[in-house]
Amino acid sequence: MYLVEEATQLADKVFQMWIHAPQVARHARAGQFLVIRIDETGERIPITISAVKGDSVRVIFMTIGKTTEHLSTLKKGDAIRDVVGPLGTPSDIKKYGTVVVIGGGVGVASTPIIAREAKEAGNHVIGIIGARNKDLLILEDEMKEACDELFITTDDGSKGIHGFASTVLDQLLKERELGCVWIIGPAIMMKVTSGVTKPYGVKTFVSLNPIMVDGTGMCGSCRVTVGGETKFACVDGPEFDAHQVDFDGLMQRQRMYVDEEKEALEHFHHPHGGCGCCGGEH
Amino acid sequence: MTGVSEHVKDFNEVNKGLSEENAVLEALRCMNCVRPSCVKGCPVCIDIPAFVQRVANRDFAGAAEVVKKDNMLPAICGRVCPQETQCEGACILSKKEKPVAIGALERFVADREREHGVTTPEVAAPTGKKVAVVGSGPAGLTAAAELARMGHAVTVFESLHEAGGVLMYGIPNFRLPKEIVQAEIDQVKALGVEIRLNHLVGRSVSTEELLAYDAVFLGTGAGLPYFMGIEGENLCGVYSANEFLTRVNLMHANCFPGFDTPVKRAAKVVVAGGGNVAMDAARVARRLGADVTLVYRRREEDLPARAVEVTNAQAEGVRFVCCANPVRVLGEKTVSGVECARMEMCALDESGRPKPSCIEGSNFVLEADVFIEAIGQGPNPLLISMLPALTRERRGNVVVDEDGQTAIARVYAAGDVATGAATVIWAMGSAKKAAAAIDRMLRGE
Numbered sequence: 001m002y003l004v005e006e007a008t009q010l011a012d013k014v015f016q017m018w019i020h021a022p023q024v025a026r027h028a029r030a031g032q033f034l035v036i037r038i039d040e041t042g043e044r045i046p047i048t049i050s051a052v053k054g055d056s057v058r059v060i061f062m063t064i065g066k067t068t069e070h071l072s073t074l075k076k077g078d079a080i081r082d083v084v085g086p087l088g089t090p091s092d093i094k095k096y097g098t099v100v101v102i103g104g105g106v107g108v109a110s111t112p113i114i115a116r117e118a119k120e121a122g123n124h125v126i127g128i129i130g131a132r133n134k135d136l137l138i139l140e141d142e143m144k145e146a147c148d149e150l151f152i153t154t155d156d157g158s159k160g161i162h163g164f165a166s167t168v169l170d171q172l173l174k175e176r177e178l179g180c181v182w183i184i185g186p187a188i189m190m191k192v193t194s195g196v197t198k199p200y201g202v203k204t205f206v207s208l209n210p211i212m213v214d215g216t217g218m219c220g221s222c223r224v225t226v227g228g229e230t231k232f233a234c235v236d237g238p239e240f241d242a243h244q245v246d247f248d249g250l251m252q253r254q255r256m257y258v259d260e261e262k263e264a265l266e267h268f269h270h271p272h273g274g275c276g277c278c279g280g281e282h
Numbered sequence: 283m284t285g286v287s288e289h290v291k292d293f294n295e296v297n298k299g300l301s302e303e304n305a306v307l308e309a310l311r312c313m314n315c316v317r318p319s320c321v322k323g324c325p326v327c328i329d330i331p332a333f334v335q336r337v338a339n340r341d342f343a344g345a346a347e348v349v350k351k352d353n354m355l356p357a358i359c360g361r362v363c364p365q366e367t368q369c370e371g372a373c374i375l376s377k378k379e380k381p382v383a384i385g386a387l388e389r390f391v392a393d394r395e396r397e398h399g400v401t402t403p404e405v406a407a408p409t410g411k412k413v414a415v416v417g418s419g420p421a422g423l424t425a426a427a428e429l430a431r432m433g434h435a436v437t438v439f440e441s442l443h444e445a446g447g448v449l450m451y452g453i454p455n456f457r458l459p460k461e462i463v464q465a466e467i468d469q470v471k472a473l474g475v476e477i478r479l480n481h482l483v484g485r486s487v488s489t490e491e492l493l494a495y496d497a498v499f500l501g502t503g504a505g506l507p508y509f510m511g512i513e514g515e516n517l518c519g520v521y522s523a524n525e526f527l528t529r530v531n532l533m534h535a536n537c538f539p540g541f542d543t544p545v546k547r548a549a550k551v552v553v554a555g556g557g558n559v560a561m562d563a564a565r566v567a568r569r570l571g572a573d574v575t576l577v578y579r580r581r582e583e584d585l586p587a588r589a590v591e592v593t594n595a596q597a598e599g600v601r602f603v604c605c606a607n608p609v610r611v612l613g614e615k616t617v618s619g620v621e622c623a624r625m626e627m628c629a630l631d632e633s634g635r636p637k638p639s640c641i642e643g644s645n646f647v648l649e650a651d652v653f654i655e656a657i658g659q660g661p662n663p664l665l666i667s668m669l670p671a672l673t674r675e676r677r678g679n680v681v682v683d684e685d686g687q688t689a690i691a692r693v694y695a696a697g698d699v700a701t702g703a704a705t706v707i708w709a710m711g712s713a714k715k716a717a718a719a720i721d722r723m724l725r726g727e
Contacts, residue, residue, distance in 0.1 A: 043542035219525035260544035
């Protein structure tokens with residue numbers, strides 16, 4: 001069992017949680033994730049490691065279905081049955097010169113840890129964080145502290161620059177010499193934004209978020225096509241060269257269980273009788 | 283559907299086991315050979331005549347004690363070992379009539395002990411030595427139990443949330459009930475073995491932390507699924523057998539939404555492969571209500587699965603299409619069918635089996651909304667790639683000598699990570715040898 005040490009809400013549908021998990025905290029690096037299972041009947045879901053302090057790790061998640069909604073109801077002092085990690089290959093951080101770290105929506109959760117490590121490696125770090133509106137923006141203070149420069153964008157112009165991260169990125173590419181770009185957010189945002197760096201030939205990493213089960217490389221549920229080859233995001237990634245990724249294939253596979261996810265959420269809100277195959281308990 | 287086994291309705295165990303009376307009658311058939319060939323046929327060398335004689339004399343507790351001297355997982359082995367090629371295949375009676383049902387007797391002895399109270403075998407005085415065991419599958423559990431009995435302090439690291447490896451996520455409940463696996467794991471723990479779940483070695487435990495133990499046993503298995511590399515393989519509805527079986531066996535997707543993990547409910551399923559994993563995947567798919575077709579590239583007589591599993595699959599309504607191989611998965615976003623080619627058998631290959639090759643223009647389509655690939659698996663490269671001093675074979679298996687010793691001092695390996703995907707009992711047999719070698723090394727012999 002893994003103790004929830006702190007649970008707070010950051011924005012509409014966005015929650016932050018500190019979990020006591022020494023075996024994860026001891027080894028976690030930027031770009032890695034963990035897999036959790038809330039209880040006996042739970043599923044395993046991957047969540048990016050957003051920060052580490054002592055024996056604890058922080059995760060930030062948005063409620064999009066049954067498991068994340070359930071997770072958002074946990075309070076300080078509650079326990080999570082299983083936490084395994086750190087999983088995945090750490091971000092390829094070295095001295096690139098000027099590094100841009102972009103986060104969109106809840107994807108901003110992953111950016112401070114990358115920005116900090118990139119700065120420690122001697123890079124000049126520019127952050128771009130975006131959200132649909134100012135109320136959905138998260139980790140602004142943390143990013144301000146972690147980056148040398150920070151740009152904020154909102155889709156509706158309620159804060160910072162009116163527009164998308166890609167607008168700012170395009171401007172930076174025209175004006176400066178960039179060594180490397182990280183883009184983390186929804187698949188469609190990563191696809192569009194990484195398209196901006198392609199003509200400039202600037203190295204661009206994206207953190208892919210396919211469906212996972214074990215997260216340790218034994219099932220291939222998370223397989224993605226990168227440079228024409230099949231890769232397992234949980235061990236080969238989750239970060240890949242954005243210009244080699246088949247984003248359409250990723251988005252198609254992400255939708256594999258759309259109907260089942262709706263059914264699970266409905267069952268969570270309005271539980272009905274037993275399923276008839278496990279003694280009627282569930 | 284008429285004429286099809288009732289078993290497809292649930293995940294309960296198919297074979298109900300022997301009654302006490304039938305076990306005694308069966309045991310009485312044993313000739314108690316002076317030089318028993320059955321023992322030689324057993325990869326962990328159980329003293330078969332001794333335990334069978336005790337069953338014949340109704341000393342069931344004594345029988346369990348004899349079995350557990352050499353095998354800490356008898357309820358599992360009695361169920362899943364291919365006895366026809368091992369102990370029972372070597373039984374002297376098999377020359378003229380049916381061999382003694384050694385597997386069924388072993389299972390009976392273990393089940394009876396579990397129901398009537400378990401005794402924990404003796405553990406030697408502590409040696410002060412610490413051993414790390416990576417992986418809690420059949421190899422890891424066997425090595426852990428052996429080493430704990432020799433007095434060493436054993437810590438097992440398991441990356442999943444339950445111990446047991448393939449016994450938990452791979453072999454379905456109807457062949458191996460999970461509470462039986464759990465009960466045998468509890469017996470291993472009773473020897474003083476500590477099992478740390480949710481610990482992926484190489485990530486949650488560094489290689490430096492691992493090599494700080496006095497000895498290391500790698501029992502990480504062959505859990506990396508192979509994919510065929512054919513067109514359409516990444517469509518929604520294409521599974522590796524590992525994923526499909528893990529969702530159902532470990533995550534209970536058959537009970538969705540009572541359990542949160544979903545699995546695609548299909549009307550028509552095609553399974554590619556002919557081993558035990560393919561049979562398990564096909565029989566699970568039948569229980570989820572699908573019409574199931576199994577495609578195998580060689581002839582029916584070449585099927586590598588146990589004969590009894592093939593018979594069970596057929597009785598449960600799985601349709602077999604032999605001498606055929608998938609060449610393309612059809613569909614827009616989700617699977618709609620599997621295009622296959624007929625195969626003809628050419629000269630024998632290095633394994634002594636005929637080499638199949640495609641017959642031009644013979645392609646045909648099997649309708650399907652789920653396609654499961656069960657064409658084999660290799661060792662997971664994660665940990666072994668972090669120990670670059672290990673030598674590996676062409677297919678990625680760790681090279682070991684006959685004691686299980688790897689190229690790194692104090693590091694041993696056994697089971698599927700060393701041999702490639704094999705059977706539960708071969709993993710246990712090689713793990714037992716490695717444990718004995720580790721013990722000699724730790725005692726400075």
